[in-house]
Amino acid sequence: NAGVMQNPRHLVRRRGQEARLRCSPMKGHSHVYWYRQLPEEGLKFMVYLQKENIIDESGMPKERFSAEFPKEGPSILRIQQVVRGDSAAYFCASSETSGSTYEQYFGPGTRLTVT
Amino acid sequence: GESVGLHLPTLSVQEGDNSIINCAYSNSASDYFIWYKQESGKGPQFIIDIRSNMDKRQGQRVTVLLNKTVKHLSLQIAATQPGDSAVYFCAENNGDYKLSFGAGTTVTVRA
Numbered sequence: 071n072a073g074v075m076q077n078p079r080h081l082v083r084r085r086g087q088e089a090r091l092r093c094s095p096m097k098g099h100s101h102v103y104w105y106r107q108l109p110e111e112g113l114k115f116m117v118y119l120q121k122e123n124i125i126d127e128s129g130m131p132k133e134r135f136s137a138e139f140p141k142e143g144p145s146i147l148r149i150q151q152v153v154r155g156d157s158a159a160y161f162c163a164s165s166e167t168s169g170s171t172y173e174q175y176f177g178p179g180t181r182l183t184v185t
Numbered sequence: 186g187e188s189v190g191l192h193l194p195t196l197s198v199q200e201g202d203n204s205i206i207n208c209a210y211s212n213s214a215s216d217y218f219i220w221y222k223q224e225s226g227k228g229p230q231f232i233i234d235i236r237s238n239m240d241k242r243q244g245q246r247v248t249v250l251l252n253k254t255v256k257h258l259s260l261q262i263a264a265t266q267p268g269d270s271a272v273y274f275c276a277e278n279n280g281d282y283k284l285s286f287g288a289g290t291t292v293t294v295r296a
Contacts, residue, residue, distance in 0.1 A: 103284075115285070176228035178226075
C-alpha cells in the first residue's frame with residue numbers, strides 16, 4: 071500500500087529556469103495539499119486541491135507559482151523563473167477527505183536547490 | 186505572526202529517559218492539534234493528535250497534554266530511544282484543512 075509519492079526527490083535548477091514537482095496521493099485520496107519548508111523552519115501551507123479544482127491557494131505566491139491536480143495523473147506544483155529564495159523542501163500531503171477530522175499523510179518531499 | 190510555536194529549538198536527552206517537548210499556540214479557536222516527527226530527509230510522520238475537548242491522550246510510548254487555559258501543548262516520550270532522534274513539530278488546525286506548523290524542536294538522544 072504505497073504512501074504519498076513525490077518526484078523528483080532532489081531538483082537543481084539555475085535561476086530563471088522552471089521547476090516542476092510531482093505528487094501522487096495515497097490510493098483513495100482525492101485531496102492534495104502542498105507545503106513549503108524553508109531551512110530550520112516549520113512547514114507553511116501553500117495550496118489545497120481536489121481533482122480538477124483549486125480550493126485554496128492563499129498560501130501560494132501570486133507570481134510564478136501555479137498548481138494543478140488533473141483528473142488523471144499526479145498533482146503538479148510549477149515554479150516558473152525560479153529565484154534563489156525558492157530553494158526549499160516542498161512537501162505534498164493527501165487526505166481521504168477534507169476538514170480537521172482527517173489526517174494528512176505527507177510524502178518524502180522534493181528538495182529544490184536554485185543555483 | 187506564528188500561531189503555533191515551540192519553546193525550545195533543541196533538546197538533548199539520555200537514552201532511556203523521558204522527553205518532554207513543549208508547544209505554545211495563540212489561536213484559541215484551534216480545535217485540533219497534531220504532533221509530527223520528521224527525520225532527516227523525510228516528510229513529517231504523524232505521531233499523535235488531540236482534540237480541544239480533551240486534555241490528555243496516550244499512544245504507544247507517547248502522551249500529548251493540552252492545556253487550553255494557557256494555550257500550551259506538550260509531547261511526552263517515554264523511555265527515549267535512539268530512533269526517536271528527529272525534529273518534532275506541533276501543528277494546529279482550526280476547523281478547516283490548513284495545518285499551521287511551529288518551527289520544530291530537534292531532539293538528540295545520547296547513548
